[in-house]
Amino acid sequence: MKYPSLVPPKLCKTPVHVVIYSEGLSEDGEPIKAFEVDLCCNYQDGAKTVLTDKEKKVEISGSAFFTGDIVEALPVISDGEVTIFGKVRKIAKGIKARNPDGTVNYTRLDLI
Numbered sequence: 001m002k003y004p005s006l007v008p009p010k011l012c013k014t015p016v017h018v019v020i021y022s023e024g025l026s027e028d029g030e031p032i033k034a035f036e037v038d039l040c041c042n043y044q045d046g047a048k049t050v051l052t053d054k055e056k057k058v059e060i061s062g063s064a065f066f067t068g069d070i071v072e073a074l075p076v077i078s079d080g081e082v083t084i085f086g087k088v089r090k091i092a093k094g095i096k097a098r099n100p101d102g103t104v105n106y107t108r109l110d111l112i
Contacts, residue, residue, distance in 0.1 A: 003099040007042055007065045007106040014043040020071055020080035035071045062111045069104035082111055
C-alpha cells in the first residue's frame with residue numbers, strides 16, 4: 001500500500017544547509033559529522049518571551065519539515081545544526097515520522 005506524503009515536495013521551498021552529527025566525540029572532543037547536505041524544507045518558526053529576575057529574553061525556535069527520510073544511514077537524529085536564512089540553529093530534536101509499514105513519511109527537525 002502506498003501512503004500519502006504528509007509533507008509534499010511542492011511545499012518544501014525554503015533552502016537549508018543541514019549538518020547532522022553522529023553520537024560520540026572525536027579525539028579532539030569535537031562532534032563527528034555523519035551527514036551534510038543542502039536541501040529544501042517547509043520551515044515554520046516561532047518565538048516566545050521568557051522573563052527572568054534580571055531581564056526579558058526572546059527565544060526563537062522553529063521546525064523544518066522534509067519529505068521522506070533525509071538520512072537513511074542513521075536510525076535517529078539526535079544532534080546537528082541547520083543554516084537557514086543565514087542563521088545557524090541547533091537541532092534540539094529530530095523526528096522520523098513513520099508509516100504503519102515502517103517507512104519514513106517525513107523528517108522533522110526542531111530547532112533552537
